[in-house]
Amino acid sequence: MAQGRPRFEVADVVRAHGQDYRRTHRPSAAQERVLRHIAVCRTAALGGHLDACGSCGHVRVSYNSCRDRHCPKCQGPERAAWLAKRLERLLPVPYFHVVFTIPHDLNALALGNKKTVFDILFRTASGTLAAIAGDPKFLGAQPGITCVLHTWGQNLLFHPHLHCVVTGGGLSPDGARWVSGRDDYFLPVKVLSALFRGKFMAALQQAYRNGALHLGGSTAELARPQRWAAFRDGLYRKNWVVYAKRPFGGPEQVMRYLGRYTHRVAIGNHRIVDFANGKVTFALKDYKDAGKNKRMTLDAVEFLRRFPLHVLPQRFVRIRHYGLCAGRNVTTRLAAARRLLQPDLARTDGALVLPDADPEHPWWQRFLEATGVDVMACPRCHTGRLTRIETLPPSAQPAFANGAHALREPP
Numbered sequence: 001m002a003q004g005r006p007r008f009e010v011a012d013v014v015r016a017h018g019q020d021y022r023r024t025h026r027p028s029a030a031q032e033r034v035l036r037h038i039a040v041c042r043t044a045a046l047g048g049h050l051d052a053c054g055s056c057g058h059v060r061v062s063y064n065s066c067r068d069r070h071c072p073k074c075q076g077p078e079r080a081a082w083l084a085k086r087l088e089r090l091l092p093v094p095y096f097h098v099v100f101t102i103p104h105d106l107n108a109l110a111l112g113n114k115k116t117v118f119d120i121l122f123r124t125a126s127g128t129l130a131a132i133a134g135d136p137k138f139l140g141a142q143p144g145i146t147c148v149l150h151t152w153g154q155n156l157l158f159h160p161h162l163h164c165v166v167t168g169g170g171l172s173p174d175g176a177r178w179v180s181g182r183d184d185y186f187l188p189v190k191v192l193s194a195l196f197r198g199k200f201m202a203a204l205q206q207a208y209r210n211g212a213l214h215l216g217g218s219t220a221e222l223a224r225p226q227r228w229a230a231f232r233d234g235l236y237r238k239n240w241v242v243y244a245k246r247p248f249g250g251p252e253q254v255m256r257y258l259g260r261y262t263h264r265v266a267i268g269n270h271r272i273v274d275f276a277n278g279k280v281t282f283a284l285k286d287y288k289d290a291g292k293n294k295r296m297t298l299d300a301v302e303f304l305r306r307f308p309l310h311v312l313p314q315r316f317v318r319i320r321h322y323g324l325c326a327g328r329n330v331t332t333r334l335a336a337a338r339r340l341l342q343p344d345l346a347r348t349d350g351a352l353v354l355p356d357a358d359p360e361h362p363w364w365q366r367f368l369e370a371t372g373v374d375v376m377a378c379p380r381c382h383t384g385r386l387t388r389i390e391t392l393p394p395s396a397q398p399a400f401a402n403g404a405h406a407l408r409e410p411p
Helices: 010-024 029-040 075-089 104-112 114-134 189-209 217-223 225-237 251-261 300-310 333-341 363-371
Strands: 048-053 059-063 095-101 144-152 158-167 169-171 178-180 241-244 272-276 279-286 292-299 319-323 386-392
Touching: 010 029, 010 272, 010 300, 029 300, 059 386, 075 251, 095 114, 104 114, 104 158, 104 217, 104 225, 114 144, 114 158, 114 189, 114 319, 144 251, 144 300, 158 251, 169 333, 178 333, 189 225, 189 241, 217 225, 279 300, 292 300
Parallel strands: none
Antiparallel strands: 048 059, 048 386, 095 158, 095 241, 144 158, 144 319, 169 178, 272 279, 279 292
């Protein structure tokens, strides 16, 4: 989008200092692949097409995207398509935002065992929410839960945590009624925190006993049973952080939240405020200082060391649904909840009737509906629309070329 295009991009840093990074560090095959994709995204290397305005004749070159889920430039259309599918599953109830964070002491272990530790995080956080919500002392019902994994902090360091969007209420065990929670209160966070810690540590201990953890480098000493026991006991003594935010105002606010969080990457291009002389400066919020806006400057190679820390294991699912939102419950228990809450708007399968929804909309139209940004509007006359007039074949371009800013797509 010409109007909102950032001045600097992660891709600029990769292209300018990718070789320097590779000489001083050893990226994994997965990290190397992500950096290569980002370097060529929306460049001539992937081919593209020419679009022309029917009103003023302006011609725009548009190069193809890499479609890597870690790429800052490829998430808009994916997010719009995902949100369009999820809109039907929202219920007319308050939704709460709950965040589960594991202690920093586990970071090194999680880095060396991403899939195992992240799977445990998903399983135990969702299990904690389901168990407490299902307890008659608190709610006595099954809620709908959507969980999104983030692995970064504002400074790009490794910080795994799970964002959960949870219905403020749930379906009774017999499916006959909707049990409403309090509008301003979800579940006791101290109870959630204690149960989450217990479930997580039990699952981690089982993984250790089964030999499912890779222990090497800074975690090699944990292979000794005595050292592991001390490490485990120290984690049990810590207060684990579970944070429940205020409820959203309605389904529209839930959608905006999901749009921000579900397809976010470690750092967006708009956060980079300067890139010069081998230094990258980016904006961040310091949540320890009342969320104040600040800036951080890193050496370009250090920036590139931090960014790939957040590359996920291949085919790892980072957005998961539980309870009423689980796939097996969508046409049964979620449908029952929909019929109870909106009997006049529910179809036989319980989905919300959306007469204007058309799954055949092109991606740019879904993106317009989700964000309000029309990527096909002419950037010159602002009245005409762009249509494709010619396809451009891919051209050979190096993935890492020092100083190759010219590889960027023209405005």
